[in-house]
Structure formats: C-alpha cells, structure tokens
Amino acid sequence: MKKLNYKDSGVDIEEGNALVDNLKSLVKSTFNANVLGGIGSFSGAYALPSGYKEPVILAATDGVGTKLRLAIDFNRLDGVGIDLVAMCVNDLICNFATPLFFLDYYATGKLDKSKALEVIKGITQGCKEAECALIGGETAEMPGMYAGEDFDLAGFAVGIGERAKVQQQSTAKEKDVLIALPSSGIHSNGYSLVRKILQENKIDLESDFNGKPLIETLLTPTKIYVKTFKKLESKIKALAHITGGGLIENLPRCLPKGIGAYIKESSIQRLPIFDFLSQYVEQSDIYRTFNMGVGMVLVVDSENVDEVLRQSGGYVLGELTKAEGIFIK
Numbered sequence: 001m002k003k004l005n006y007k008d009s010g011v012d013i014e015e016g017n018a019l020v021d022n023l024k025s026l027v028k029s030t031f032n033a034n035v036l037g038g039i040g041s042f043s044g045a046y047a048l049p050s051g052y053k054e055p056v057i058l059a060a061t062d063g064v065g066t067k068l069r070l071a072i073d074f075n076r077l078d079g080v081g082i083d084l085v086a087m088c089v090n091d092l093i094c095n096f097a098t099p100l101f102f103l104d105y106y107a108t109g110k111l112d113k114s115k116a117l118e119v120i121k122g123i124t125q126g127c128k129e130a131e132c133a134l135i136g137g138e139t140a141e142m143p144g145m146y147a148g149e150d151f152d153l154a155g156f157a158v159g160i161g162e163r164a165k166v167q168q169q170s171t172a173k174e175k176d177v178l179i180a181l182p183s184s185g186i187h188s189n190g191y192s193l194v195r196k197i198l199q200e201n202k203i204d205l206e207s208d209f210n211g212k213p214l215i216e217t218l219l220t221p222t223k224i225y226v227k228t229f230k231k232l233e234s235k236i237k238a239l240a241h242i243t244g245g246g247l248i249e250n251l252p253r254c255l256p257k258g259i260g261a262y263i264k265e266s267s268i269q270r271l272p273i274f275d276f277l278s279q280y281v282e283q284s285d286i287y288r289t290f291n292m293g294v295g296m297v298l299v300v301d302s303e304n305v306d307e308v309l310r311q312s313g314g315y316v317l318g319e320l321t322k323a324e325g326i327f328i329k
Contacts, residue, residue, distance in 0.1 A: 010143030012111060019113045019139060023120050030127040030134040034100070044135030046101045046158075054163035058097040061156045062087035066191040071219055072150060074205065077115055079221035080153065081122020082129070083188045086222035087243070088157035089130040090296065093229040094239040094254060096166055097159030099132035105154040106139045109146030119153070122221070130226040132157065170256040172237045172299045172320055178251075178261060179308055180317035181228065183295030185220035185273055189244040190289045194218065197280045210272055217273050225296045228312050235308055238299040242291040248326050249288060251297055260325040263318035269293050287328055 007013070024039050036045035048055060064071075064083045071080045081104075089099040104123050106116060116139060127134045146152070186194065198205065205215040229239070238254035251261055271293045278286055286292065297317060300308050309315065321327070 010110065011141045015111050015113050016139060016141060019111065019116050022113065022117055026117075026120060026124045027134050027137075030102075030124050030132070032133055035133050035135055044101065044103065046133065046135055049100070049160065052160065052162055056097075056161050056163045056166050058092055058095055058159045058161060058166065059156065060088045060091040060159075061154065062091065062188075063152065063154050064188050066195060067186075067188050067219070068151075068153065069195065070191065070205075070215065074215050074219075075115075076215065076219050077118045078122055079219055081119045081124070082126040082221035082224070083122075084153050084155040085123055085126025085130055085132075085157070086224045087188050088155045089126075089132065089159075089224060089226050090222070090241045091243075092157055092159040093226060094241050095159075095161065096233065096239075097161040098230065099130050099157055099159045099226055101133045101135045101158055102127050102130070103135065103156045104137040105156075106137065106151060107142055107146065107153075108140070108149065108151035109143050110149050111139065111141045112149050115149065116151075119151075123155075126221075126224060129224045130157075131230075132159075132226075170238050170254065172255055172259055174259065174320055174322050175302065176237060176299050176320045177302055177305050178263065178317040178319060179298040179300055179305070179312065179314040180268070180294040181225055181296040181298065181312055181314045182223075182269060183242070183271070183291045183293055184223040185217060185271060186277075187222040187243070187291055187295060189291070193281065193285075193289055194277065197277060201280060209276070223295050228296075231311050232298070232308055235304040236298050236300060240297045240299075242294050242297060244289075246287045246289055246291060247294060247297070247328065251326050252324075254297075254299065255320070258322065258324060260321050260323045260327065261318055262321050263326065263328045265328050267315070267317055269315060 034047045206213050240251045240254040242250050
C-alpha cells in the first residue's frame, strides 16, 4: 500500500509557509501602537484606544463578489484586496464606527504564492487608506473545493464608536441635504449583471474604453471613505454606503421612519461606465443594481453644507422629504 503525504493531496505546506514569510513585512507596515504582539500567533491582539466615554465595538464582514471572477480570468489581482477592505470599512463608518483592525480569509484550490501576495498587497494598501491595522488572516488551500487556481476572499473589519452615537435615533429630518461622495467606478456590486452583459453581447474586454482597456475600468478598486468620515463626523447626521441595491435600497437604511429622499437625476455625476452599461439594463434596475457614480451619501444639516462640500469633494444630490421612499426624477 502506497503511503501518502499532504502534498500528494494537493496541499503544499512549504508554499504556504513561504507565503507567510513573504507577507510579514507587508502586514507590519499597517501596524500602529495599539497592535500587540507580532505575526504568527493563533489570534491577533489590539488594545482599545483611549478617549472614549462608553466605547462600543462594531464589526462588518464582506467579500468582493463576482468581480473576483473577472480579476482571476484576466490575472489582474492588484485591486481586489482594496475592494475587500473597502466593502467592510465603508459599512462600519455608516454606523459611526472608526475602523481599528482588519482580518482576511483567502481560500484557494491550489496556492500560488505570487498571486496571493499580490492580493495581500492590495489588502495592506486598503488598510493603510482606511487607517486600520491588518492583524491577522488565514490562507486555506482546499483542492476539490475550488477549481485549479480559483480563489475566494472574505474580509472582517472591527471598529469602535461611542455608545450614545451608535445607539442614537437618526436626527435626519425634512429639508436636510444629501451630499454625494463620488464612486471610483462600479465598486464591488452588480458584477453578476455586468458579466451577463459582457457575455451576451460578446464585448471585448481588452477593447479601448476612454483611453484604456475596458477591463481596467471594470476592475477599478472601490473607493474608501474613512478619512472623509473622520474629518466630518461631527457634521454628519447619517451615512449610506451605496452597495448592492443602489440608491433605492441603501439610502432608506440610514433614514428614520416617515422620511424619504428626493434626488434630482440630472445632479448625479454619472461615470461613463454607467452610461455604457445602462444601454443593456432595464431602466427599473439601473438604480437598484449600480451605484451610478455615487459611492456614499451623507445627510447633513443645511447650515453645514458648504463646509462638508469643501472638505469632502462631494456635491449636492438632493434633500430629504416627509414622503417615505426614494424619488429619483
């Protein structure tokens, strides 16, 4: 009877260990004074920052979705790590939580150290942009679960906020102003529809789109809004991260009962990619699937509009109304 080792099953321990050795300096570059210990223990440790009256811990988790399929197929992996961080930390700030640290999970059928490192470089870049530490992660090689070198990603972000701020009822009211923070592109939602459009219309992803290959525009990393939040937290009443469901489904999540929003459609600064995709999508689905160029919406009092616009780089999108619902006209 032939005896087997772990590598015979498709799991290369040495490749995994080599990956860990190579990523140590990347991970350490995200550390701050609150990170306790180093890399390689069974869990990461992080000291709670001082200065909070009643600190509350918040957590968010997400993935990159089927955008990852395009990135793998075209071997353009440098941005998906940023996407992973962005999708988590952008959710945290909507609950008035400042991101503290991040963990990632990378699962693959066959580990390719160079590709994994490219992804993790993106994660560290995203963590730096979000001003949070990457304190741990897991790389799992699982032959039979994933085909070939396919892989999937999951991210986990933890933040901190004041209990009073986290638990307070929304103070958003009629006539408050909506300020849009521009997206960098499609971000990480709606890619099942995007891929269906591309396949059914046999669109060449290497073809020119506004001066660069279309695939580059499709894989533009998700914008991270943490620094803007930190600057303007005291002047913001509510935030909505415009992810799956678009403006129609995400904006109501940050509004009190009985309050809706009026958005002037002509005020939306649509990116060219959305004009392109809209040709192939039913009108009723456009604002329920894509962000249409709006990555985050801030609700602010009218007296703070000028200051928020100046510091955020955003623009006025509309205002709140007493009629429930999101009206885009």
